[in-house]
Amino acid sequence: MNTPSIEGLVRPDEATFAPADRDVLAGYWHPVAFASEVADTPLSRRLLDVRLVVFRGAEGICVARDLCAHRGASLSRGRMDAGALVCAYHGFRYSGTGACTAIPSQDPSVPISSRLRLQVFPSVVAQGMVWTCLRPPAAAPVPAWPEMPQPGWKTMEMAASVWRASAARQVENFNDVAHLSFVHGATFGNPAEPRIGDYTVTEHASGLEFTLRYPQVDRDTLAQSSEVISDMTYVYRLTLPFATVLQIAAPDGRILNVYDVATPETARQSRIHMLLSRNYATDDPAAPAIEFQAYVNNEDRPVVEDQYPEDLPLDLRDEVHTSADRMSIAYRKRLTSLGLTGAWVA
Amino acid sequence: MIDDPILLNDWHVVARVPDLGIDAPHATRLLGVDLVVWREKEAVHVWDDLCIHRGAKLSGGRIKDGCLMCPYHGWTYNNQGECARIPAQPEQKPPPRAHTRVHPVRVLYDLVWTCLGEPSGDPPPFPEWSDPAYRSIPCGPYAFNALGPRVIENFLDVGHFPFVHAGYLGDPGHTEIEEYTAEETPTGVISRDIPIWQPDPDGTGRAAKVLYTYEALRPLAARFTKAQGAQRFSMIDIVTPVDMGRSVAWAIMAMNYSFDVPAEKIRTFQDEVTAQDLPIVESQRPEMLPLDLQDELHLRSDRTAIAYRKWLRKLGLKYGTS
Numbered sequence: 001m002n003t004p005s006i007e008g009l010v011r012p013d014e015a016t017f018a019p020a021d022r023d024v025l026a027g028y029w030h031p032v033a034f035a036s037e038v039a040d041t042p043l044s045r046r047l048l049d050v051r052l053v054v055f056r057g058a059e060g061i062c063v064a065r066d067l068c069a070h071r072g073a074s075l076s077r078g079r080m081d082a083g084a085l086v087c088a089y090h091g092f093r094y095s096g097t098g099a100c101t102a103i104p105s106q107d108p109s110v111p112i113s114s115r116l117r118l119q120v121f122p123s124v125v126a127q128g129m130v131w132t133c134l135r136p137p138a139a140a141p142v143p144a145w146p147e148m149p150q151p152g153w154k155t156m157e158m159a160a161s162v163w164r165a166s167a168a169r170q171v172e173n174f175n176d177v178a179h180l181s182f183v184h185g186a187t188f189g190n191p192a193e194p195r196i197g198d199y200t201v202t203e204h205a206s207g208l209e210f211t212l213r214y215p216q217v218d219r220d221t222l223a224q225s226s227e228v229i230s231d232m233t234y235v236y237r238l239t240l241p242f243a244t245v246l247q248i249a250a251p252d253g254r255i256l257n258v259y260d261v262a263t264p265e266t267a268r269q270s271r272i273h274m275l276l277s278r279n280y281a282t283d284d285p286a287a288p289a290i291e292f293q294a295y296v297n298n299e300d301r302p303v304v305e306d307q308y309p310e311d312l313p314l315d316l317r318d319e320v321h322t323s324a325d326r327m328s329i330a331y332r333k334r335l336t337s338l339g340l341t342g343a344w345v346a
Numbered sequence: 347m348i349d350d351p352i353l354l355n356d357w358h359v360v361a362r363v364p365d366l367g368i369d370a371p372h373a374t375r376l377l378g379v380d381l382v383v384w385r386e387k388e389a390v391h392v393w394d395d396l397c398i399h400r401g402a403k404l405s406g407g408r409i410k411d412g413c414l415m416c417p418y419h420g421w422t423y424n425n426q427g428e429c430a431r432i433p434a435q436p437e438q439k440p441p442p443r444a445h446t447r448v449h450p451v452r453v454l455y456d457l458v459w460t461c462l463g464e465p466s467g468d469p470p471p472f473p474e475w476s477d478p479a480y481r482s483i484p485c486g487p488y489a490f491n492a493l494g495p496r497v498i499e500n501f502l503d504v505g506h507f508p509f510v511h512a513g514y515l516g517d518p519g520h521t522e523i524e525e526y527t528a529e530e531t532p533t534g535v536i537s538r539d540i541p542i543w544q545p546d547p548d549g550t551g552r553a554a555k556v557l558y559t560y561e562a563l564r565p566l567a568a569r570f571t572k573a574q575g576a577q578r579f580s581m582i583d584i585v586t587p588v589d590m591g592r593s594v595a596w597a598i599m600a601m602n603y604s605f606d607v608p609a610e611k612i613r614t615f616q617d618e619v620t621a622q623d624l625p626i627v628e629s630q631r632p633e634m635l636p637l638d639l640q641d642e643l644h645l646r647s648d649r650t651a652i653a654y655r656k657w658l659r660k661l662g663l664k665y666g667t668s
Binding site for chain 2: 172176177178179181182183194195196302303306307308309313319320321322323324325328
């Protein structure tokens, strides 16, 4: 790949990734916000150590480096005005294409230098999320999941949450099955059935897939009883590097899809974007299901945030694996094949 | 891990036995290493706080049937630190690599002592603990955002009483320190019978001159005995080097008088004294104790500190020194 490195976009004291690993990950699409979050104020975001501003201009959603070319101010401190982003420092106005359209301190008849524009990154909205790629052209498309919302299904957005953990550790946790009976014993996990049967991981060009039956406690709100056990079929579809959809199918035809995308803000911190979508109880309010999923996430979070080393060890000899860990082994191998070194932090 | 052979091969306190739960393990840190401490009936175990499977902290898990269970996937470690059961694959024999690092343990003075290297010798002596003539009162632990050598030197210091502990241990009207000598012993440093004027040395409200004898027992453990007639008040201070910024001081007081005074009252007094020391010690710069005596100014009354620094230099202590 001859696209230039993005190392120059990172403030030196904010670099947490090894430059080569950052450049590999910068070649993929990552969500930086839900489209619904991009409203009347610019958002400050971080992706792969790079500070970004996300805003909704008259021309649409724009993802740009969070830097005013005039005096280096953070544009996310600014405000939106009539479809333009206004810098907080000297009031320079930028359109949704990144062009500077007004400089209040000078005569409006003076032409504006074409150099004075935002460094804009490509963005697309998919699954209700704003995805961007810092080092285009992207090495792979955004995940090819059924577009949300599906007709007749109820789709619910979780509030994004920031985990003090690497994206790969979070993704591996989301795709891990042997922890359900231990970490989630108070919600849907079944402490009486910790045994994990054989499963096969299927390799796709875009990622990994596997299916597993798990006798879970059949509930998806905290108010429901925890006495009914149902034999669920879990189908995990992981799109490299950090996006997964888990389909939970009940024997009676109920399906709940849980979408999990970990955005690597830094090598040590991830922003988790999650969606729930179900084909049942479509008229019920979203709040109980969202509250339940947030509770489940908070069962995982302290365990994952405490994992050591903080980076996912890509050298398989560094941790111990069992046959229940087939997915994790396959995932680590695929991350290695993307060109990641595993020593992510310089 | 903080690489200091002297401290790696020494005993350090990581917990107080009565604080250890029946089913919940205890998380702590020593020399930059995260440790889990847990009790199995009468035995206490100190291990690296890491499950080799997926790097989770074992201290988040549970103690059950004499084993420690990882919170993440339920890997169950026996009292030898070996994984004895993997619940996801109960028929599979856990691989030999599935074990944690086990550290030696001593239980002494109700404290759990461990060593990250090869222990040479025993934890420091405090004979008052088992002497029926004394009542022992534990106090602390006191957390300092400071390094061990500064904390110990403060413990050994007499000149600060009238200033930091006015009304408690010292009298601003009696600031002068009389002549005393400090000498090196085979195991540390001792300064005998330093006369100190105190506003209320024994809790009777009468000011008097008492004699302090200080000893550095280990690089990070020291004691004193205060003598007033036949009355003796001793205290040992043991500092755990947590990491490059933090220390925890564990202390035990022992006295052969005032048996009727509630232990809580005596402990509260010591808590107040430590709270007076804390901001001073945390403010000291450099944070590393300068072992080159040219680097700070010393007085005659600093003889114990001078001897302590010389001794640390001779031992070759690297942690918390410069």
